[in-house]
Amino acid sequence: MSTTTLKPKPVETRQNVVILFAGDSGDGIQLTGSQFTDTNALFGNDVSTFPNFPAEIRAPQGTLAGVSGYQLHFGSVEIWTPGDQADVLVVMNAAALKANLGKLKKGGSIIANTDGFDKKNLRLAGIPEDADPLTNGSLEGFVLHQVDVTKLTRTALEGTTLGMKEKDRCKNMFVLGFINWMYSRENALTEGFLQKKFARKPEVLDANMKALHAGYFYGETSETFSTRFEVKPAPMPTGTYRSITGNQGTALGLIAGAQKAKLDLFYGSYPITPASDILHELSRHKNFGVITFQAEDEIAAISSAIGASYGGALGITASSGPGIALKAEAMGLALMLEIPLVIVNVQRGGPSTGLPTKTEQADLWQAVHGRNGEAPIPVIAASTPIDCFDMAFEAVQLALEHMTPVILLTDGYIANGSEPWRFPEAKSLPEIKPPFIPAREAGTPSNAEGMDRSALSERGVEAFLPYLRDERGVRPWALPGQAGLQHRIGGIEKQDKTGNISYDPANHEKMVQLRAEKVTRIADRFKPIRLDSGPPEGDLLVVGWGSTYGAIRTAALQLQAEGKSVAHVHIRHLFPFNKGLGPLLKKYKKVLVPEMNSGQLRQLLRAEFLVDAQGLNKIQGMPFTSEEIRAGILNQLRA
Amino acid sequence: MSTVNGTTPVQKVDFSSDQEVRWCPGCGDYSILKQVQTLLEQSGKKKEEVVFISGIGCSSRFPYYMDTYGLHSIHGRAPALVSGLRSVRPELSVWMITGDGDALSIGGNHIIHLLRRNVDVNVLLFNNEIYGLTKGQYSPTSPEGAVTRSTPMGSTDHPFNPLALFKGADATFIARSMDRDPKHMREILARADAHRGTSLVEVYQNCNVFNDGAFEVFTEKATKPMNTIFVEHGKPLVFANGTRGIKLNGMTPVIVDTYAGGVGLDELWIHDERDPFKASILVRLFDDPRLEGAMPRPFGVFYVNDRPTHEDKLRAQVQRSKEMKGPGDLDALLKGEHTWTIG
Numbered sequence: 001m002s003t004t005t006l007k008p009k010p011v012e013t014r015q016n017v018v019i020l021f022a023g024d025s026g027d028g029i030q031l032t033g034s035q036f037t038d039t040n041a042l043f044g045n046d047v048s049t050f051p052n053f054p055a056e057i058r059a060p061q062g063t064l065a066g067v068s069g070y071q072l073h074f075g076s077v078e079i080w081t082p083g084d085q086a087d088v089l090v091v092m093n094a095a096a097l098k099a100n101l102g103k104l105k106k107g108g109s110i111i112a113n114t115d116g117f118d119k120k121n122l123r124l125a126g127i128p129e130d131a132d133p134l135t136n137g138s139l140e141g142f143v144l145h146q147v148d149v150t151k152l153t154r155t156a157l158e159g160t161t162l163g164m165k166e167k168d169r170c171k172n173m174f175v176l177g178f179i180n181w182m183y184s185r186e187n188a189l190t191e192g193f194l195q196k197k198f199a200r201k202p203e204v205l206d207a208n209m210k211a212l213h214a215g216y217f218y219g220e221t222s223e224t225f226s227t228r229f230e231v232k233p234a235p236m237p238t239g240t241y242r243s244i245t246g247n248q249g250t251a252l253g254l255i256a257g258a259q260k261a262k263l264d265l266f267y268g269s270y271p272i273t274p275a276s277d278i279l280h281e282l283s284r285h286k287n288f289g290v291i292t293f294q295a296e297d298e299i300a301a302i303s304s305a306i307g308a309s310y311g312g313a314l315g316i317t318a319s320s321g322p323g324i325a326l327k328a329e330a331m332g333l334a335l336m337l338e339i340p341l342v343i344v345n346v347q348r349g350g351p352s353t354g355l356p357t358k359t360e361q362a363d364l365w366q367a368v369h370g371r372n373g374e375a376p377i378p379v380i381a382a383s384t385p386i387d388c389f390d391m392a393f394e395a396v397q398l399a400l401e402h403m404t405p406v407i408l409l410t411d412g413y414i415a416n417g418s419e420p421w422r423f424p425e426a427k428s429l430p431e432i433k434p435p436f437i438p439a440r441e442a443g444t445p446s447n448a449e450g451m452d453r454s455a456l457s458e459r460g461v462e463a464f465l466p467y468l469r470d471e472r473g474v475r476p477w478a479l480p481g482q483a484g485l486q487h488r489i490g491g492i493e494k495q496d497k498t499g500n501i502s503y504d505p506a507n508h509e510k511m512v513q514l515r516a517e518k519v520t521r522i523a524d525r526f527k528p529i530r531l532d533s534g535p536p537e538g539d540l541l542v543v544g545w546g547s548t549y550g551a552i553r554t555a556a557l558q559l560q561a562e563g564k565s566v567a568h569v570h571i572r573h574l575f576p577f578n579k580g581l582g583p584l585l586k587k588y589k590k591v592l593v594p595e596m597n598s599g600q601l602r603q604l605l606r607a608e609f610l611v612d613a614q615g616l617n618k619i620q621g622m623p624f625t626s627e628e629i630r631a632g633i634l635n636q637l638r639a
Numbered sequence: 640m641s642t643v644n645g646t647t648p649v650q651k652v653d654f655s656s657d658q659e660v661r662w663c664p665g666c667g668d669y670s671i672l673k674q675v676q677t678l679l680e681q682s683g684k685k686k687e688e689v690v691f692i693s694g695i696g697c698s699s700r701f702p703y704y705m706d707t708y709g710l711h712s713i714h715g716r717a718p719a720l721v722s723g724l725r726s727v728r729p730e731l732s733v734w735m736i737t738g739d740g741d742a743l744s745i746g747g748n749h750i751i752h753l754l755r756r757n758v759d760v761n762v763l764l765f766n767n768e769i770y771g772l773t774k775g776q777y778s779p780t781s782p783e784g785a786v787t788r789s790t791p792m793g794s795t796d797h798p799f800n801p802l803a804l805f806k807g808a809d810a811t812f813i814a815r816s817m818d819r820d821p822k823h824m825r826e827i828l829a830r831a832d833a834h835r836g837t838s839l840v841e842v843y844q845n846c847n848v849f850n851d852g853a854f855e856v857f858t859e860k861a862t863k864p865m866n867t868i869f870v871e872h873g874k875p876l877v878f879a880n881g882t883r884g885i886k887l888n889g890m891t892p893v894i895v896d897t898y899a900g901g902v903g904l905d906e907l908w909i910h911d912e913r914d915p916f917k918a919s920i921l922v923r924l925f926d927d928p929r930l931e932g933a934m935p936r937p938f939g940v941f942y943v944n945d946r947p948t949h950e951d952k953l954r955a956q957v958q959r960s961k962e963m964k965g966p967g968d969l970d971a972l973l974k975g976e977h978t979w980t981i982g
Contacts, residue, residue, distance in 0.1 A: 042979045189977070238982025242975045252973060259969050266727055268719075286960035288967030291726050291953055296752040300719035303712070303749075307692070307723025310710055311731075315723065333713050426969035463657070480708040480724075480731055483687045488656065488703045490711025500658060501703060 009220070011184060011228045016075025018083030019179070022100045023092030023116075025068040026058050028172035033070025034418070035176055035190045041243045041420045042189055044233025045074040048550060050082035050623070051416045055273070055356045062116075062124035067099045076232040080550035082417065084625035090175060092116050092149070095125035097133060109143040111178075113171070115150035145224055149174055156214035160207050170211035177215025184230045187212055239422040246414035247274070249388030249421070250318075250344060251281035255288050256389070257396025258314045261432035264289035266308030267316045268301040273356045274412040275318045275346040298326035302343065306330060309339045312479040314396060318344035320412075321363045322353060325370070331405055332371045333491045335515065338467070338475050340399040340434065343377075344392070347411040349621040358621025359413035361546050362597040367407045368575045368604065374512045376519040378402075379575040381409040383549035386421045388414060391572060393429065400434040402522055403474050409574070411596075413623045414547040437476050437485060463487075466499040473518035520576050529580035534560055534567025537587035540636055543613070545571045545601055547623060548594050554626035559633060566633055574601070582609045592616055592636050594629055652686060654679045656706040662697060667818030667844035668765065672704055674824045675734075675763070679707075682832065689732045690724065692717050694741035697772050698765035698844075701736040715746025718753035721760045725950045732832070733759070739766045739780040743799050747779075754808040756949035757836040761828075764841045766801065769850035782927065787849075801841055802922040802941060811836040811944040813922065815937065817843040819858035823869070823938065830940055836948050856928045857936055866928045870921070870939035875907035878935045884908075885924075885934070892920060892934065910939075918942035 019036070023029045030051055041047050050071040059066030073083035085105045091097040093116030104110065117134050133139055134146060153174045157167045173190075180187055190212060198205035219225055244252075258265035267290065269279045283292040291308075295301035302317040309315030319327065324345045334341040347363045349355025367379045378398055382391040388410050395408040466487040467475050478485040487499055495502035496510055532549075533556050534541075544552040549570050556568035569584060571577070585591055585605070593602040594616040602615045616632035618624055654676045662668045679689060689707035693699035695714035702709025712720050717735050725733055742750045742764050753760070769787065770776040776789035780801060784793040805813050812834040816824040824842065831838035843854040856862045868878040868885065876885040877897055884897040884907040895902040911917055921941050926933035961967075 038977065042977065044979065044981055233981070236981050238980075240974075240978050240980045242978045244975075255967075255972060256969060259967065264727055266723055268723060285967065285972065286957045287964040288969075288972070289957060291957060293722065293726060293953075295719065295722075296748055299716060300722070300749055300752070303716040303719030304723030304726070306712075307710075307720035307725075308727045309723075310720070311724040311728040313727040329713055330716065337710070423973040423975075426973065480690045480728060481687055483685070486686050486707055486709075488658075488705075488709035488711065490702070490709075491713050492711060 009226060009228050011230050013230050013232065015077055015231070016073065016079065017088065017183070017229070017231055018071065018073045018086045019088040019090065020069060020071045020086040020100060020103060021090045021175070022067055022069040022096035023113075023172075024061055024096070025054055025056070025066045026061065027068070027092045028169065029068045029070050029092070032172045032176045033072055035193060036179055036185075037072050037074070037418060038243055039180065039185050039189045040072070040074040040183075040231070041241070043185060044236070045076065045231055046079040046234040046236060047072060047074045047243075047418070047420060048079045048082045049073070049418045050413065052622075053357055060124070062093055062095055062121050064095045064099050064125060067096050069096075069100060071103075074231055076234050078234065080554045081623075081626055084627045090179070092171070092175075093125070094121045094127055094133070098125050098127065104142065106141060107143070109145065110139060111145045111147060113149040113175075114146045115148055147178070147218070147224070152214065152218060153211050156210050157207050160210070161203055162207050166204070167207065170207050173208045173211040174215035174218070177212040178219050179215075181216045181219030182225065182228055184228050187216060236420065237422060241420045241422050243418050244385055244389070244421040244423075245277070245416060245418045246382065246385040246388040246410055247277035247346065247416070248281055249385050250382070250392045250408070250410060250415070251278050253389040253392025254282070254316055254342065254396060255285055255290060256426070256429055257393045257400075257432060258290075259288060259426070260393075260429050261314060261396065261400050261434060263400075263434075264291065264313040265316065266291045266293065266305055266313045267318075268293045268295050268304035268308070269318055270295050270298045270301045270323060272298075272320050272323045274348055274415050275320050275323075275344065277415070278318050278344065278346070298323040299330060302327040302330040302334075302341075305341055306334050306337070306339060309334075309341050310337070310480070312477070314340065314342070314400065316342045316344070318346065320346050320348045320356075321350045321366065324363065324366060328371050331377060332373065332375050334405040335371075335375050335377055336491045336494075337489050338403045338515070338518075339405075340403055340477070341405040342392075342395045342399050342408060343405060344395075344408045344410065346415045347409060355621040357412065359411045359547065359623060360596050360619065360621060361409075361411060361548070362600065362619070363409065364545075364574065364597065364600040364604070367409055374516065376516050376575070377405050377407055378519055378522055378573075379407045379409065380573055381546045381571070382414060383544075383546055383570055383572070385414050385417050385419050387549075387572075389421070397430070397432050398522060400432050401474070402472065402518065403435060403477060404519060404522075409546060411547050435470065435474055435476050437478050437482065463498065465497045467494060467497050469514070469518070472521050472524075473514060523573070523576040523579050526573055526578050529569065529578040529584055532568040532570050533557055535565060536567070538565035538567060539588065540566050540590045540592060540633060541585065541588035542566065542568045542629075542633060543571060543585070543591060543593045543601070543605065544568065545574060545595070548596065548629075551624040551626045551629050552594060555629035555633060558626070558630060564633075564637065566637075571601070574604070577608060585609055585611045585613075590614065590636055592633060594618075594624060594632060596623065652680055654686060654689075654706055656704055658703045660704050661700065663848050665847040666697070667767065667846070668698060668701070670818040670821060671763065671765065671824065671842055671844065672701065674821055674828060676705070678825055678828045678832065684732055688730070689734070691734045691736060692720050692724065693736040694738075694746060695772070696738040696741045696770075697846075698736050698738040698763075699741060715741055715744070715749060717741070718746060718749035718758075722753060722756065722758050722949070725758050725760060725948075726953055729759070729950045729954060733761070735760050735762045737762065737764050739764065739768060739778045739801070740770050743779040743801060743804070751804070751808040754805055754810040754837050754839065757811050757946050759835050759837070759948040759950060761831045761838045762840065763828075764801065764839065765844040766841050767844045767846040767850055768853045769846050771846050771849055775849035800922065800925045803925065805839050806919055806922045806942065810839050810942070811946050812838040813918065813941040814839070814939065815841045815843070815941070817854060817858055817938065818845060820938075827940065834943065836944075836946060866933075866935050868924075868935040868937050870910045870937050870941070872910055872912045872940065875904045875909050877904070877907065887920070890920065892924065894932075894934065912940050912943045915942065915944070
């Protein structure tokens with residue numbers, strides 16, 4: 001390696017950059033992207049990411065089906081989305097270019113690994129040999145940089161003992177080193193990462209380090225690249241930050257909730273994309289009293305969690321749409337038992353197996369309605385990776401303090417996406433207080449004292465009433481082992497207060513109403529509804545929920561700056577709704593509901609509030625761009 | 640059933656609840672309920688330490704009749720509820736009540752996983768070879784050809800041999816008893832209760848409404864001696880009032896005469912409930928008693944193994960994690976491994 005001091009190349013400043021890494025699913029694209037993300041976040045940029053990968057672990061190499069992508073938006077300004085279009089497209093082969101060229105801005109830069117455009121790769125990508133995009137002029141209008149990453153990596157690794165295949169696996173580090181140079185970033189974070197990851201494989205560590213450095217020096221020495229860029233730190237609120245994905249946020253929110261309730265956490269789960277990372281994360285934190293149980297199927301996953309809650313732990317299960325469908329009957333049981341339980345649905349494209357690795361918001365009706373009988377379960381939704389933490393914590397709060405199953409909806413987009421998080425201090429989180437019954441002295445009256453005897457069973461003088469409700473309609477949580485509180489509960493309709501089996505028609509109607517009322521009253525604790533942005537009344541209100549938040553916020557802020565009378569409210573509570581939502585909807589001439597489904601929230605809003613809500617719908621397994629939202633809003637304003 | 644404290648003579652703990660028992664008159668379930676209550680009353684356990692969890696079916700109403708903690712869950716899923724409960728409350732005495740449809744049809748997947756994990760629970764499988772609560776369809780233990788409401792021309796399904804299935808799933812306690820032999824049942828229940836791990840007790844239970852007499856040949860005085868064999872650890876396999884025995888010819892069991900001039904007791908198969916190979920043969924004594932030369936049906940404890948329980952292993956990991964990393968520090972968790980500070 002040359003030690004000559006090179007003349008520094010000029011540096012141009014950019015406010016924000018969208019970079020899209022794409023390659024074969026075996027090329028290590030996700031790692032390259034997440035390392036560059038962490039490096040930028042550590043530097044102080046605001047970031048938002050969107051990993052996009054195929055359902056197959058290793059789809060046929062070089063084909064369109066096997067293309068894996070990682071989009072990163074980083075800036076010196078507030079960033080709310082992974083960016084509509086890329087400024088820079090890094091492609092490892094012809095298929096990656098073909099699949100992603102449409103996402104590149106006019107005039108954007110392409111960094112292409114030339115080795116990935118040989119005859120074989122062109123053929124696999126379905127490109128005729130005489131139509132090589134690198135040479136046929138079709139990329140005019142873009143700035144094309146050709147780099148033989150494969151050759152350069154191999155050269156850098158000459159003299160190492162690794163085989164050719166293993167050497168080629170270091171290509172992603174070469175690319176990362178080069179991009180670090182291009183954006184004036186240091187390699188330090190990735191070096192630390194590699195040292196930890198390959199601590200026991202010194203040769204692999206050495207090779208990856210060499211490739212990383214070679215990529216960096218290539219930037220400095222190569223004449224192809226005359227300019228570096230710089231994105232200054234963002235004016236983020238002061239504080240200490242970390243990077244977090246949605247699934248991590250969910251896992252940490254659940255643990256924080258259990259800790260604040262001073263309970264052990266039992267997580268029953270069956271592996272499913274894109275929810276499995278919650279299981280992986282939780283299983284690393286057993287020292288918090290976390291027990292993870294990889295059940296034999298989805299039904300056992302939720303049923304084991306119900307059993308754990310019955311025993312006095314915080315029972316949790318998570319899945320994605322198809323798994324949630326299997327859990328439906330057990331959700332009904334948890335609701336009948338009136339036992340705390342958190343059910344997380346990391347939504348993906350459906351129906352059936354659908355699009356396992358793509359995102360969608362099409363399980364809202366399933367969450368609100370998808371059970372037999374009248375089975376109301378509170379449904380809440382997270383809007384960003386960070387919000388996953390807050391909403392998971394709230395799900396625990398609602399479940400434990402109201403003795404009910406709670407459904408938390410996230411989706412593949414925010415579950416895998418990441419953003420910088422100014423994490424809270426533990427002491428700032430509220431204590432959670434489940435309705436436990438204090439230990440009783442022998443001979444003290446049970447909670448049945450003073451009750452109308454006719455409502456009690458024959459032994460009612462001393463009987464404990466498991467379904468005696470407080471003013472919020474919440475029943476007490478008596479745990480096996482507590483003397484004098486023995487009782488029987490089950491999925492069969494129960495007599496009011498005693499919980500004994502009852503087929504009395506009037507009692508059934510009363511119980512259905514009591515269970516519904518209990519859930520409705522949860523809305524009493526919600527904070528007043530708050531606009532995310534925009535005027536308190538006006539032409540149009542955009543009502544969003546879940547992961548569309550960033551795209552809607554970006555579009556709404558732009559249009560407000562342009563003087564449009566547009567407001568944005570983002571709903572976290574989907575069932576029951578915030579009590580302020582109905583009145584708010586009436587303050588605007590029009591209501592627009594963007595959703596990654598055919599209009600599920602729109603229909604709920606129409607049914608509940610008799611409002612003529614209009615839909616903006618996208619069902620492509622991909623998130624909205626802010627441009628699409630903007631166009632949708634402008635359309636409505638013109639209509 | 641109900642008694643009001645103060646008006647009846649002082650008695651030791653009464654485990655019966657104040658709920659009226661609603662099984663059909665003459666149902667075999669009454670006998671099992673009685674034996675379980677008697678066992679618990681004699682066991683010295685406190686009512687609040689005992690939990691009954693059931694699925695769906697006639698047998699699964701059982702928890703409502705016990706003055707303990709009870710959970711009547713959904714069809715087939717009791718093993719999963721038990722697994723969750725035991726993971727967080729290892730000190731309780733947990734009993735699971737199930738039937739042939741609940742455990743072997745809709746819950747078949749869960750029961751085998753309960754057994755391989757070896758969750759500490761006493762499972763009472765009421766086998767009546769019929770669906771009772773849905774009024775008389777064949778079950779996964781009904782014999783081939785069984786004429787029921789859903790099989791007017793006879794069942795075409797080959798039935799499960801439940802104990803062979805459980806052995807295949809590496810159960811650590813396998814036993815069989817019958818509703819008509821209360822003394823035997825009580826002994827077996829006591830053994831099951833003493834075992835740490837999943838104790839699987841199959842109880843032949845007569846459904847006198849939809850499948851009356853299904854086990855008559857094993858339970859009636861006249862036919863019982865020739866068709867049943869009660870196995871005891873360390874003792875030779877003899878039946879027919881001591882006149883016949885079973886000998887192992889290599890891997891093959893054969894019936895032999897044991898009276899004067901017959902085979903000596905020391906040549907017979909000596910039951911060893913710790914022997915997994917012999918247990919695998921014993922569970923295979925499952926002949927149709929109507930067939931000529933059928934092997935007698937064994938009752939008793941077939942197999943015992945002291946493998947560690949699932950919850951002990953799970954909780955040991957939690958403990959070890961606490962020792963290695965210290966009790967969870969929420970601030971450290973929220974902070975994670977990489978942070979940066981602005982301002």
